[in-house]
Amino acid sequence: xxxxxxxxxxxxxxxxxxxxxxxxxxxxxxxxxxxxxxxxxxxxxxxxxxxxxxxxxxxxxxxxxxxxxxxxxxxxxxxxxxxxxxxxxxxxxxxxxxxxxxxxxxxxxxxxxxxxxxxxxxxxxxxxxxxxxxxxxxxxxxxxxxxxxxxxxxxxxxxxxxxxxxxxxxxxxxxxxxxxxxxxxxxxxxxxxxxxxxxxxxxxxxxxxxxxxxxxxxxxxxxxxxxxxxxxxxxxxxxxxxxxxxxxxxx
Amino acid sequence: xxxxxxxxxxxxxxxxxxxxxxxxxxxxxxxxxxxxxxxxxxxxxxxxxxxxxxxxxxxxxxxxxxxxxxxxxxxxxxxxxxxxxxxxxxxxxxxxxxxxxxxxxxxxxxxxxxxxxxxxxxxxxxxxxxxxxxxxxxxxxxxxxxxxxxxxxxxxxxxxxxxxxxxxxxxxxxxxxxxxxxxxxxxxxxxxxxxxxxxxxxxxxxxxxxxxxxxxxxxxxxxxxxxxxxxxxxxxxxxxxxxxxxxxxxxxxxxxxxxxxxxxxxxxxxxxxxxxxxxxxxxxxxxxx
Numbered sequence: 140x141x142x143x144x145x146x147x148x149x150x151x152x153x154x155x156x157x158x159x160x161x162x163x164x165x166x167x168x169x170x171x172x173x174x175x176x177x178x179x180x181x182x183x184x185x186x187x188x189x190x191x192x193x194x195x196x197x198x199x200x201x202x203x204x205x206x207x208x209x210x211x212x213x214x215x216x217x218x219x220x221x222x223x224x225x226x227x228x229x230x231x232x233x234x235x236x237x238x239x240x241x242x243x244x245x246x247x248x249x250x251x252x253x254x255x256x257x258x259x260x261x262x263x264x265x266x267x268x269x270x271x272x273x274x275x276x277x278x279x280x281x282x283x284x285x286x287x288x289x290x291x292x293x294x295x296x297x298x299x300x301x302x303x304x305x306x307x308x309x310x311x312x313x314x315x316x317x318x319x320x321x322x323x324x325x326x327x328x329x330x331x332x333x334x335x336x337x338x339x340x341x342x343x344x345x346x347x348x349x350x351x352x353x354x355x356x357x358x359x360x361x362x363x364x365x366x367x368x369x370x371x372x373x374x375x376x377x378x379x380x381x382x383x384x385x386x387x388x389x390x
Numbered sequence: 391x392x393x394x395x396x397x398x399x400x401x402x403x404x405x406x407x408x409x410x411x412x413x414x415x416x417x418x419x420x421x422x423x424x425x426x427x428x429x430x431x432x433x434x435x436x437x438x439x440x441x442x443x444x445x446x447x448x449x450x451x452x453x454x455x456x457x458x459x460x461x462x463x464x465x466x467x468x469x470x471x472x473x474x475x476x477x478x479x480x481x482x483x484x485x486x487x488x489x490x491x492x493x494x495x496x497x498x499x500x501x502x503x504x505x506x507x508x509x510x511x512x513x514x515x516x517x518x519x520x521x522x523x524x525x526x527x528x529x530x531x532x533x534x535x536x537x538x539x540x541x542x543x544x545x546x547x548x549x550x551x552x553x554x555x556x557x558x559x560x561x562x563x564x565x566x567x568x569x570x571x572x573x574x575x576x577x578x579x580x581x582x583x584x585x586x587x588x589x590x591x592x593x594x595x596x597x598x599x600x601x602x603x604x605x606x607x608x609x610x611x612x613x614x615x616x617x618x619x620x621x622x623x624x625x626x627x628x629x630x631x632x633x634x635x636x637x638x639x640x641x642x643x644x645x646x647x648x649x650x651x652x653x654x655x656x657x658x659x660x661x662x663x664x665x666x667x668x669x670x671x672x673x674x675x676x677x678x679x
Contacts, residue, residue, distance in 0.1 A: 190569060192565065192568075192569070195565065195568070197493075197494075220571040220572065220573055221571065222571075223568060223569055223570065223571040224570070224571030225571075226569075227569070227570075228565075228566075228569040230562060230565070230566065230569075232562065234560065234562045234563050234565075234566040234678060235566075235678060236563070236566060236567065236580075236581055236584075236678075237563070237581065237584045237585040237676045237677045237678050238584060238676050239676065246567075246570065246580065247570040247571070247572075250570070250571070250572045250576050250580070251571065284675050284676045285676075285678075286676065286677070286678055286679065297566070300570065301569070301570065304570055304571060
């Protein structure tokens, strides 16, 4: 397996409570990896350890290694903004930035000095809005407030905004849970296209969504990784009793 | 069954009692404001004329002769404008520091307590304090001195108002910016400030209102003059002091001018309030709710 992210003996604590227990696994390149498990099992913590978001919580500590392309993102000399640029995040609820639709996509390009203004910026903004499947709906009101979009459109705007800084990994923290079924379908369709270019890691508690999207599955329970492997194997033929119990709806 | 009905009746009674109390206290506040406004208008409007707004005092103005209060109008705008700008230069970084870096620590609590105490200090103390500092620096009563003291006077109210606005900032919005790889500073400047701008306009207005209405702090530090200041180091007049001096004369027509001056001051505050509300509304188009 061509691993994009390697996790080695990762432990995370919120004050005294241990949220991740000695997690060691690999996440394949250009596939959709789904992290599943009952709530409170540490799946969001694991996801947020990939863009160093765990440390934003007061009293949170992380020990161990997360290697993206072989580089340890927790090494002391690492620039955290570089890590976060490399890993786009789709949150549970979309939060557009308090600016226009256009500026939402341009924001990342501007702060990373990838494109400041003019035609090239216009083209890039259009390009990423197209990838996110939003361009046709917003092309006539690019300069109106992003908050005026429906929540499903906002999530696609957040996708465009995240892709604009050219990440390699896309992290999704239950990105469809706040959306209506049609909007959720929209996002799922985008993710399936995007795995051609990006490695996608998705937290979900919707089993059917995992079945629709996953190439690779990680099953977690109480801060531990119980089982991980190719989707077909884990979902159809789990090795662990706890995974089987979860798939049968016993948690 | 009967007991429930009785209790229900009592709860409704409670509700109407408290509703009445709330309406009464609202009427008390609105009534006081209305009473003040009517007094100022009734007593001031007859004395208000074009000359009053466009001329500086001529010889014998305070004895009832010709002239106007243009010196105090311009002076007050300079003082409060400069003071508010100065206060903003310090308040915004302090409030951002409180919310971006220290958040809920003992140190942040201490800073907030300090600001709250400063807020409560009477303005005459600021005036006296500023006066001592100016003496030590060899500075005389001047526009600069007045601006500095007003900036200090406005600092706590503006910082705490901005601080409260920033505390309402959704954490997820900050994280959305951080997730794109921006630094905390970029997030503060491009996202937090933008989201908070409408609230900040209100905070700035509150501080401006305190600054332009204060007489005691500028009494020693800005002085008073019949001229319009041409330099930061010259003394400057202000509307609150114009009201104070005119009311202090024994002449009824000059006292009437005091009410006219108060009317002008009230009108300035009103225009600035309405203007900033309009601005806040426009800026508010983009904020995330």
